[in-house]
Amino acid sequence: MGKINKTLGEFIIENQSSFAYSTGELSKLIHAIRLAAKVVNHEVNKAGLVDILGDAGDQNVQGEDQQKLDILANEKFIQTLKNREIVCGIASEEEDSFIEVNSHDELHQNKYVVLIDPLDGSSNIDVNVSVGTIFSVYRRVTPIGSPVTLEDFLQPGRNQVAAGYVVYGTSTMLVYTTGHGVNGFTLNPAIGTFYLSNPDMQFPEDGKIYSVNEGNYIHFPQGVKDYIKYCQEEDGDRPYTSRYIGSLVSDFHRNMIKGGIYMYPKSSKASNGKLRLLYECNPMAFLAEQAKGKASNGYERILDLQPTELHQRVPFFCGSRKMVEKAESFMAKHEAVEFK
Ligand SMILES: O=P(O)(O)OC[C@H]1O[C@](O)(COP(=O)(O)O)[C@@H](O)[C@@H]1O
Ligand SMILES: [Mg+2]
Ligand SMILES: [Mg+2]
Numbered sequence: 170m171g172k173i174n175k176t177l178g179e180f181i182i183e184n185q186s187s188f189a190y191s192t193g194e195l196s197k198l199i200h201a202i203r204l205a206a207k208v209v210n211h212e213v214n215k216a217g218l219v220d221i222l223g224d225a226g227d228q229n230v231q232g233e234d235q236q237k238l239d240i241l242a243n244e245k246f247i248q249t250l251k252n253r254e255i256v257c258g259i260a261s262e263e264e265d266s267f268i269e270v271n272s273h274d275e276l277h278q279n280k281y282v283v284l285i286d287p288l289d290g291s292s293n294i295d296v297n298v299s300v301g302t303i304f305s306v307y308r309r310v311t312p313i314g315s316p317v318t319l320e321d322f323l324q325p326g327r328n329q330v331a332a333g334y335v336v337y338g339t340s341t342m343l344v345y346t347t348g349h350g351v352n353g354f355t356l357n358p359a360i361g362t363f364y365l366s367n368p369d370m371q372f373p374e375d376g377k378i379y380s381v382n383e384g385n386y387i388h389f390p391q392g393v394k395d396y397i398k399y400c401q402e403e404d405g406d407r408p409y410t411s412r413y414i415g416s417l418v419s420d421f422h423r424n425m426i427k428g429g430i431y432m433y434p435k436s437s438k439a440s441n442g443k444l445r446l447l448y449e450c451n452p453m454a455f456l457a458e459q460a461k462g463k464a465s466n467g468y469e470r471i472l473d474l475q476p477t478e479l480h481q482r483v484p485f486f487c488g489s490r491k492m493v494e495k496a497e498s499f500m501a502k503h504e505a506v507e508f509k
Pocket of ligand 1 (some may be wrong): 243262286288289290291292382416417418443
């Protein structure tokens with residue numbers, strides 16, 4: 170008889186006990202994310218057949234054109250989390266400020282807040298290239314039963330209790346951590362069940378793939394330019410291969426499996442780069458570290474950064490530990506002079 174793959178449901182139940190304060194609330198939360206992921210997956214897969222491609226004609230708080238699928242995915246995740254009364258607050262790339270989730274009984278006991286990037290890789294939606302969803306979970310810091318505040322969301326990434334992503338690619342996968350390693354589950358679309366397909370995922374310590382939008386090369390800090398040149402030099406196992414999908418989730422996923430580094434540096438055009446600390450960099454950094462990889466802003470550990478705004482951006486270097494350290498060493502050489 171072939172290898173029996175554990176379902177996500179079975180895995181959640183089995184691993185619930187490994188989580189401190191375990192009341193089953195976090196398990197219910199992961200279940201809800203699984204459900205919303207299946208709903209969004211269904212929409213993504215038939216995107217070309219129904220009128221959900223293209224932009225929605227609105228802009229989000231960051232001045233980016235919202236795609237129709239950005240809005241649909243945002244609605245599906247928020248609705249699913251709200252309806253299950255397992256969170257007390259939600260923040261999203263597509264919402265200006267956080268949403269307080271009130272349950273029917275005044276003093277609801279929900280203790281988690283969730284931050285989401287409902288649709289990651291929006292520029293790839295219309296061209297049938299893989300996209301994703303990213304989520305990050307914290308225990309609230311304000312007293313249970315009291316109104317949720319911004320403070321509950323502006324926590325350093327090291328406080329995350331869970332983080333993960335869904336990649337809607339050649340197959341649909343849910344990859345997440347609760348601080349006990351990283352596991353990947355593949356959706357069997359025929360029966361709508363996620364199965365454990367990639368247990369204990371780990372970044373190879375070193376790699377041969379670098380992912381960066383080289384179209385911004387001339388605007389990059391000298392340290393980044395030097396590291397890209399280093400990746401391209403004929404020497405030993407170099408040149409490395411350049412791979413850039415333009416969806417953070419997909420580039421991260423490939424690099425975690427094959428070994429590689431993803432970079433979205435600051436530049437003379439964007440002094441903090443493009444990616445958002447709270448619902449892109451923190452969750453991917455938590456996953457990276459749990460998978461023996463590394464994540465920094467070129468100088469500091471992402472998970473130790475103290476957030477100050479819901480939608481703040483930070484430079485991002487993430488992937489195989491030795492590659493991130495190498496990039497950081499080039500950055501350190503030029504730290505003093507770079508456009509502070
Ligand atoms: O087109 P650029 O500037 O290279 O940016 C691509 C990056 O921006 C993102 O699309 C930003 O995420 P959103 O699509 O969620 O806004 C990342 O997924 C991706 O890595
Ligand atoms: Mg994104
Ligand atoms: Mg997005």
